[in-house]
Amino acid sequence: MTGRKRWAKQQEYSRAYKARLMSTPEGRAELALRRRLHRYKMTRDEYAALTAAAENRCMICGNEETAVDGKGNVKTLSVDHCHETGRIRGLLCNTCNRAIGLLRDSPTLLREAAKYLEGS
Ligand SMILES: [Zn+2]
Structure with missing residues (x-):
């Protein structure tokens, strides 16, 4: 088998595997977890410890x-991370x-916002 044919066969296997996972809620959750772990460069154990x-x-x-989400399912908590270092800080609800983020992850701005609210 040529490299190209082997690559095509692997792609076909990968598509079928992904389609099979996407056909169940558990499979979709597993794929979402894998994407999250890949995005934040975390192991399953690290993510389990965080949650x-x-x-x-x-x-x-x-x-x-x-x-x-768009289908009416409650989202999972967001993995909050430092955008400069990539360090994972914790899990936050979508609102927080x-x-x-709107206050640019700035402790100074967040303190000023609190002072502003407390002064009114
Ligand atoms: Zn919150």
Whole structure:
């Protein structure tokens, strides 16, 4: 078998494998987990430790995730990370993750926002 034919066969196998996984909710969850682990360069054990530490609650507000995806399923907590170093900071709900992002992940701006709110 030539390299090209072997590559085509591997692609076909990969597509069939992915299609089989996508056909069940558990398979889709597994693929989503793999994407997440790849994106954040984490092992399953590291991710399991992070989710266990968070007890499925946002590490800022303490609430469980309520945001839903396009199909109406509640999203998983977001993996918050430093955009400069890539260091994983924790798990956040969609609202808190967006809020700190809108304030440019700046502790100074977040403190100023708190002072502003407390002063009103
Ligand atoms: Zn939150």
